[in-house]
Amino acid sequence: MTGEIVLSAIVPVHPHPLLVPEKNEGWGHLRQAFTTLRQRIIDSGAETIIIYSTTWPNIIGHQLLADPNPKWTLVDADFHDLGSMPYDFHVDTNLTNAWHNANERRGLSSRTVNYHGFPVDVGSVVSVSLLNPDNRFKVAVVSSNIYANRSETLVLSKACLDAVKESGGKVAVICAMSLSNRMFTELIEPSEDRIHSLKDDEWNQKILELLEKGRLEDIAQLSRQIHSQIRVQKVVSFKPMWFLSGVNGQTNNLKGEVLAYEALHGAGGAVVLLTPTENSAGDKEYDEDDVEVFSGDRSVLEGIEEKEVATSTATSNDGNSDIDTPAINSQSAPKPVGAYPHARKVGELLYLSGVGSRTPNTDEIPGGPCRDENGTSLEYDIAAQTRMCIENVKRVLESAGSSLEKVQDITVFLIDMERDFAIYNQVYSEYFADIGPTRTTLAINALPTPIAIEMKVIASF
């Protein structure tokens, strides 16, 4: 059975609704909204809560809490006078490990942390304490990398979704976050609390209006504007909406419900419930790339010589690094259509993923596709496709520091051996007759895109 996300929510990070809800009417509203949200999670049948918390900043990739039973007492750095927050909850280690593995497959630097006394952050502790006081649910918690921008956060969300599907269970996803995050910088009486400025309040209201209409992806697309308008510039970008929209398939097909919106020492705190639905706002056109695999756009200060080649390394579950087998993605070849790199270097050899005949950047197929949207066969030009396929192989090889001349072995997949072999074989010989790699040609039913040929290559350096 495939796992699924049955519910998503936004909750505030400040400890006031947990520790002193009685001191301010708004803090009491938020506390009540947490209780309502908890009941909705129970009703949804969710077994696990995933928490993406903006108050767990990280710099080395992405960290996932893997201690099966985190137990400690947290005191807030600012609001220590409100009291202590003991916590004792159970981590869904299977889901956490699956997520970590999915992160690695998608090119993210990732590690699990399993140390007694590891400091669980205030946003996660408030969420766990109010949504899961009886440990009915298992929990998975992920850090928020301070350098990560949209592409990396989106890939993190897709890795999360991979793990959820693999788990076979029902999951609720919680983003522990503020809307506007500007607090008063002086001490105030609880009765004096309000949103810091009218501007912050107006932006918060607009965000909630869109969320109430289920327009999560639209809010995600506004993340940079929101960050510049109402966020204290502590980290790069307002990223929780990228994550939340990513795990919900980057759509507006949600039903939104604002359970509470109140001030927390000036910041905007809201409890918002989002459930999947088929009849919500339509998706809007968007001009940023969808990203499946992270190829390290943060490495701008390292490896200048690798301008075209992005390599990523990851630390595996047992702490061992696969730094000796860097993944390689070429900027000049067509983008992969799944969670895999263009190539991976192992020792002195370079292993390429299957390379097709799409044109880089445009994805057009030279000579036309082999089938239309309905699956009806079309006439196509196998010579043009073979040529483009080999040119794409060449692009990946050269991006990785190799070349066609260093190809050692090729496996070729044709969708119509009888029709195409002779012409493909002729074009092939133009490129490889003098190089002479070993070769195998196979006939297959279809390829993922409407192309007629794909090549799998092993090369040396």
Added chain:
Amino acid sequence: MAPHPPHLVYADNPVQNEPKSECGWESLRWAYERMRANLDEADYDVIVILSPHWQTYVGTHFLGLPNFKSKSVDPIFPNLFRFDYDIDVDVELSRMIHDEAQADGMVVKMMENPDFRVDYGTIVSCHLTRPQWDKPVVCISSNRANAYYSVEVMQEMAAQLGRATARAIEKSGKRALLLASNSLSHRHFITEPEIPEDMSAEHITSHHLYLWDMKLIEMMKQGKTKEIFDIMPEFTEQAVSESDGGAFSWILSALNFPTYPAIVHGYGTIIGTGNAVVEWPAEAAENAEVTPRGE
């Protein structure tokens, strides 16, 4: 100036720290050794430290109970730093600095929750400076005015806190060692070597950060601390410096902007960031021409 990378404690292998290393970051660990040797000759009653890792947004806070004992686990490098600490606090002096700052109109608060976990920056800097843990400490939080306003506002607040700190120490009659727990340039690598102490992977993140670090160090050696204060906004922004936490500005102000040469015990990088162990010795201050303290 006593930077706080947990890597240095990890490499030193003290009994309090769980993870054990083979070696690592010797240039900085030896720099701390030289500073400790100098401090062994000095007579002081208390350590006063401002750490960028006790981050507060609502004013400046001070530890306000006589003892804190617990385990500190670094949130970024838990593989390197899991440290059992036992810190005695000079609550009397903490309160005096708090009161002086409050009298100057600053927003301040005493931290009196016994469950509070002391930040790892404070622990690392204190341990590397005085591993005997036999001196009481005053711990001051880092107000993040830079995030809320600007480097300039942060500097003004840190300078005011520095003046309040100096006045309180003078009134107390105690001899204090001030520690600014910060690195210089602060752009991290985003990955970690398989063996953390693998020194073949350690270097400055980029050359322009190194140039900034060397410029600041040269100015400290020449006693040009007023000039450092003047270029702090550019340095903080362009070197992504940990001076954004205010400790550097605070210590220069508390020392009344030394014009005598600082002793630079050493410089090194930690996962790409630039760090220097620097001393402004008291005897140099006593022999220096006194500049009237500006208010």
